[in-house]
Amino acid sequence: MNDTPADQVRLPRETKGKRPRFFDDPAIDQMMTFMLELTTEVAVLRERMDTVERLLEERGSVTRAAIEAYQPSAAVEAERNAWREAYLKRIYRMHPPV
Amino acid sequence: MVAQASEIPVPNIEELFRPTHDERARQGMVSFIRKLAIIDMRRALKEDYESRIEPRLDREGRKPADWQTIEKAMQQEHIFRFYSAVRYNAQEMCYLSVQPAVERALPAMVGLARDLAVRNPAGGSLRLNPDLELPKYITALDVHLTPGWVHSEHTADDVAQGAVVSFGGKVFTGQHPYRKRPGVVGESIAYWIGKKYPNFAPRRILDLGTTSGKNLLPYCTAFPQAEVHGIDVAAPVLRYGHALAEHEGLAAHFSQQNAEQTDFPDGHFDLIVSSFFFHEVALKATRKILAECKRLLAPGGLMVHMELPDEASVSPYENFFWNWDTHNNNEPWYTAFRAEDPLALCAAAGFDAARSFKLHIPDIATFGEERHARFMRGELPSPAHGAGGWFVFGAERG
Numbered sequence: 001m002n003d004t005p006a007d008q009v010r011l012p013r014e015t016k017g018k019r020p021r022f023f024d025d026p027a028i029d030q031m032m033t034f035m036l037e038l039t040t041e042v043a044v045l046r047e048r049m050d051t052v053e054r055l056l057e058e059r060g061s062v063t064r065a066a067i068e069a070y071q072p073s074a075a076v077e078a079e080r081n082a083w084r085e086a087y088l089k090r091i092y093r094m095h096p097p098v
Numbered sequence: 099m100v101a102q103a104s105e106i107p108v109p110n111i112e113e114l115f116r117p118t119h120d121e122r123a124r125q126g127m128v129s130f131i132r133k134l135a136i137i138d139m140r141r142a143l144k145e146d147y148e149s150r151i152e153p154r155l156d157r158e159g160r161k162p163a164d165w166q167t168i169e170k171a172m173q174q175e176h177i178f179r180f181y182s183a184v185r186y187n188a189q190e191m192c193y194l195s196v197q198p199a200v201e202r203a204l205p206a207m208v209g210l211a212r213d214l215a216v217r218n219p220a221g222g223s224l225r226l227n228p229d230l231e232l233p234k235y236i237t238a239l240d241v242h243l244t245p246g247w248v249h250s251e252h253t254a255d256d257v258a259q260g261a262v263v264s265f266g267g268k269v270f271t272g273q274h275p276y277r278k279r280p281g282v283v284g285e286s287i288a289y290w291i292g293k294k295y296p297n298f299a300p301r302r303i304l305d306l307g308t309t310s311g312k313n314l315l316p317y318c319t320a321f322p323q324a325e326v327h328g329i330d331v332a333a334p335v336l337r338y339g340h341a342l343a344e345h346e347g348l349a350a351h352f353s354q355q356n357a358e359q360t361d362f363p364d365g366h367f368d369l370i371v372s373s374f375f376f377h378e379v380a381l382k383a384t385r386k387i388l389a390e391c392k393r394l395l396a397p398g399g400l401m402v403h404m405e406l407p408d409e410a411s412v413s414p415y416e417n418f419f420w421n422w423d424t425h426n427n428n429e430p431w432y433t434a435f436r437a438e439d440p441l442a443l444c445a446a447a448g449f450d451a452a453r454s455f456k457l458h459i460p461d462i463a464t465f466g467e468e469r470h471a472r473f474m475r476g477e478l479p480s481p482a483h484g485a486g487g488w489f490v491f492g493a494e495r496g
Contacts, residue, residue, distance in 0.1 A: 002251050006205040009252040011197045011262065015190065016247075017239035017428040022179040022186075032183040040127045040191065047123035068119050081273075084130040092134060092184070094142070097150060097177060 039091055043084060050080065108219050111257070111341040114206045115265055117199040125265075128191045129272030135185035136274065140419070143172075143181050147415060151175065165409075165417035172418065186426055189243045189270070196265040197245075204258055211257045211341040221349035224340040226333050230354055235380045236331055239428040248309055248332035260310050260338020267312075276486050278463040283373040283404050284313035286462040286488055288320035291369070291402065293474050298400065300324045300368035306357040306387065306403075307375035310339030311350055313404075317371070318348040324369075327362075329355040358386040365396040373404040377435040384435060388447035395495045401449075402492040407483045409436050411456065416482075440491035449493035456491035458483060 021029050051070045055062045072080065117125065151171055155161045163171075172178040200207075215224045232249055240247045244266065246259050264280075271277035279285075284305075291298060300321055305314040308328030318326050328350060330336050336352045343350040355361060370391050376384050391401050409417050417436070424432040444454040458480035460473050465486060472478040481487035 002253055002256065004253050006208045006253045006256075009201060009204055009256075009258060011201055011252065011258060012245040012250070013194060013197065015240040015243045015245050015428065017243075020182075020186065020426050022182045029183060032180075033187050036131060036184065036187045036191065040124055040131070043127040044120050044123040047126070048120060051119065070119065080126065081130075084127055088130055088134050092139075092180075094177065094180065097146060097175070 039088075043087060046083075046087075047080060106219075108214065108345045108347070109210055110345045111207055111210050111261075111338065112264070114203040114210065115196075115199055115261065116203065117196070121195065121199055125195045125269045126272070128188060128195050128269050131184065132188040132192065132270055133273035135181060135188050139177075139181040139184060143177055144415065144419075146175070146177050147172070163414055165414045165421060168414055168418040169421070182422070182426060185422075186243070189427065192269040193244050193262055193266040195269055196262060200258055200261045200265065203261065204253070204256075207257050207261060207338075207341075208253065208255050211337045212255050214341045214344045215337065218344060220344045220347045222340060222343050223351045223353075224336060225351070225353040226336065227354045228333075230331060230356065232331055233356065233358075233379070233383065235378065235383065235431060239430065241378055241428050243428055248330070248335045251334060255337065256334050257338040257341070259332070259334040260336075263335060264310055264312075264338065264342075276461055276464055276484065278461075280312045281316045282461060282463045283488055284316035284371070285320075286459060287371060287373075287402050287404060287490060288316050289462045289470070290459045290490075291400065292320065293470070295400065298369075300399075302367045303327065303369045303371065304329065304362070304367045304394065306370065306372040306391075307378070308339065308352070309335040311343055311352065312339075313371075313373040314339075314350060315343060315346065315348050317369075318343075318350055321369075325351065327351045327353065327367075329353050329357060329360060331356050358383050358390060360390060360394065362394055364393055365399075367394050368396050368399045370395055370399070370401045371403065376403060376405050377432045378429060380431055381434050381438070384431075384438075384443065385446060388443055388449075392448045392495075397495060399495045400492065401495070402490050403440075404488050404490050405440065406432070406436055407458070407489040408438060408440055408456070408491075410439060411489070412482075444491070444493045450496055453496060454491070454493040456489070458487040458489050461486050461488060 023029050048067065051067050052062050055066050055070060152161065155163050155171060160167055236249055244263060248259050248263060250259055252258050302325045303317050303321060305328040308314045308330050311328045314326060314328040328339065331354065333354050336354055340352045395401060406420055420436060421433045423429045440456050441451065441454050445451045460470055460480045462470065469478055473480055483489040
């Protein structure tokens with residue numbers, strides 16, 4: 001039994017077990033984590049901007065509360081998904097094998 | 099069993115999860131990174147293997163290659179290294195992207211689950227055993243790279259890992275073409291059973307390693323007359339699953355037990371199922387669990403387990419692909435389980451070899467009923483495991 005109050009729980013962010021290395025230089029494994037996190041953060045910013053633009057178009061003004069409350073329609077979600085797919089394709093452009 | 103509609107709606111524990119705008123955006127993006135790895139990069143990897151690497155192995159006299167030779171060759175390739183790195187990081191990010199919202203929701207989630215465990219408005223139940231010893235294959239590593247896996251308890255009556263696994267799983271499958279909805283494996287098996295054994299009417303059903311019952315609940319709807327049970331060694335996922343089932347009006351009975359040795363009487367169940375289960379347990383435990391299935395199954399009963407296809411059922415390349423998870427997804431028993439013939443495992447547990455089976459069945463959400471009928475008539479093959487089909491093995495008990 002753990003007696004930490006439920007409102008003070010901080011879930012573990014690290015995984016128990018040995019982390020595999022895929023590259024000869026472990027720095028590249030670390031860089032891949034940075035890269036993928038950054039890829040995600042750029043997409044988050046872009047989506048926030050998209051919400052702001054849509055709110056401005058619809059209402060002519062925007063507040064942080066309105067951004068939080070914004071619920072994308074299925075059509076908006078489909079547009080965003082198409083953007084996410086194309087965005088990843090642009091970033092992860094593999095060189096031809098040598 | 100499906101309970102009578104209650105007057106007062108039972109709150110949904112999943113509605114307490116309220117990610118911020120940016121957290122939702124992050125989860126949405128992570129689903130696409132996961133899809134990039136498991137669909138797009140996986141396809142590119144196979145094409146590269148077939149067009150360039152396999153011919154090279156051939157020239158070097160190393161073909162036909164077994165999966166270990168393929169793995170060794172691939173580990174030197176850029177494309178495999180990047181595929182692996184993207185896949186590994188995406189897996190971690192699925193869980194990381196939902197944890198903050200789970201932390202905020204936790205007090206309310208714990209409160210709701212606690213209340214529903216007392217009231218059981220749908221007529222299900224939750225039976226926990228705090229003295230149950232957790233097997234080492236559960237606690238040694240965080241399986242699937244889920245920090246805390248299914249069993250860690252961070253507060254009294256904790257449900258956090260249930261929420262992390264459930265919402266992380268939604269991010270994980272968010273853009274997967276063959277994981278259309280939670281529980282689709284249970285749905286597909288139940289549908290196949292209905293067609294294969296049209297007169298089969300199980301009185302009691304048991305799901306092993308049920309976690310939060312995602313693949314258990316479809317049996318409540320498919321066999322509404324049956325009493326439906328799910329067992330797992332991990333309390334947080336059981337509490338969470340029980341709360342979900344009660345919200346959905348499904349009377350499912352969750353109990354904290356080790357499938358190697360349960361407290362149910364002999365011949366108690368007509369149908370025993372599991373999904374994504376055996377490859378996570380030690381091989382010694384697998385043998386004990388199948389023997390326990392034999393004990394629990396009533397005469398005329400049926401056992402169907404959805405699992406990864408065994409080594410002998412697929413090509414060396416596919417074996418190389420599947421076994422990636424062993425070291426890279428903290429699933430140490432994966433390769434050892436896949437090396438076994440499931441029919442031999444059933445035979446060793448006392449099942450009649452002539453009444454044991456292994457086959458691929460179609461994923462009902464993507465295959466459709468009309469094509470399923472043609473599959474049943476032997477006119478169409480099932481798609482491969484994870485690509486529109488599911489591999490199952492099991493036995494009929496005479």
